[in-house]
Amino acid sequence: MPAEQAGRPVHVTEELLREWPLPAPGEDKEARGRALVIGGTAFTPGAVLLAGEAALRAGAGKLQIATVEPVAAALAVAVPEALVVPMRTDGDGNIAPDAAEEVDELAAEADAVLLGPGFSDAEASADLLQRLLPRLRCPVVLDAVASAYLTRHRDGVAHLGGRAVLTVNPQELARTLEDSGAPTGDEAAEATSRLADETQAVVLLGGQGKVVAAPSGKRWLIERGGPGLGISGSGDVQAGLVGGLLSRGADADQAAAWGGWLHGTAGEQLAAQVGTVGFLAREISPQVPRLLDELAGSG
Known part of the structure; x- marks a missing residue:
């Protein structure tokens, strides 16, 4: 596994990823795993x-x-490839904390669980995760607002043995660490490593210049992307990429490094095709299969 040399972070490049290949895709859908998104x-x-x-x-x-019951039917039509399960809501339109019981069976069969896309209330999210997370045994991604659970419970994913990934932006990183402001530059990299150490999870920090930090102290830098990726929904795509790679059998640090690179490089390709800014988050993930083929040497 490519990692730090002499205490220095590793830059994620195409060459590095080719030396760190993903698990083989297998011959059918069962071989590539089941991803469960809760949000x-x-x-x-x-x-x-x-x-x-x-x-x-x-x-x-x-x-x-x-997801919440009022939108489940429409979502099932919009994503016909998915099984969509409606969940009870609280008075503010969030998934109700006691709805955790409803996804137990799904989560038990999942190869990776992604928690948090679309969550907007930190307290409601933490209440739900407090009931759900301790039951999970498969790899997990906590995205954005879902990281608020770890502000309350620093050891909340420790039982997963390093098989958790936190996908956060600088503001979410600061809130989870209870710091006064979003870190920048070298401070951002150090804060990412601190959160990885305190939570025993891999942390993928988004933004201009992504950082991946593992609980072991290893760190990777991803200098791909551009301003066009600073758009609503972009972080949801990145978290989904990480969750999909985990379901295929990638380790947590590998899924974070690959997911961050794929997200950033897809943004660069869209900038060249569409414009520096103005492309949509929904256009990012269709770039990914070709990138995966190119890295595998079949593109």
Whole structure:
């Protein structure tokens, strides 16, 4: 596994990824695993759509989505590849904490679970995850607002033995660490490593210049992307890519490094095709299958 040399972070390049290949795709959907996405509110159903489609574009074999009941039927039509499970809501349109019981069976059969796309209420998210996360045994991605659970429970994913990935932006990183402001530059890299150490999870910090930090102290830098990726829904796509790679059998640090690179490089390709800014988050993940083929040497 490519990692730090003499204490220095590794830059994620095409050459590095070719030396760190993903698990073979296998011959059918069962071989590439089942990804379960849990997220959304009555007002943000698009986030789970973006994340779910990204998981499939990254090669997941099966997709299941658990989201709030008012939007579940429409989402099932919009993503016909997925099994969509409606969940009870609270008075504010969030998934109700006691709805955790409804996804137990799905989560038990999943190869990776992605929690958080479309969550908007940190307290409601933490209440739900407090009931759900301790039961999970498969690899997990906590995206964006879902990381608020770890502000309350620093050891909340420790039982997964390093098979958890946190996908956060600088503001979410600061909130999870309870720091006063979003870190930048070298401070951002150090804060990412600190959160990885404190939570025993791999952390993927998004933004201009992505950082991946593992609990072991290893760190990777991803200098791909551009301003066009700073758009609503972009983070949901990146989290979905990581979840899809985990479902295929990638380790947590590999899924984070590959997912961050694929997201950034897809953004660069769209910038060349469409314009520096103005492309949409939904256009990012369709770039990914070709990138995967190129890295595998078949493009």
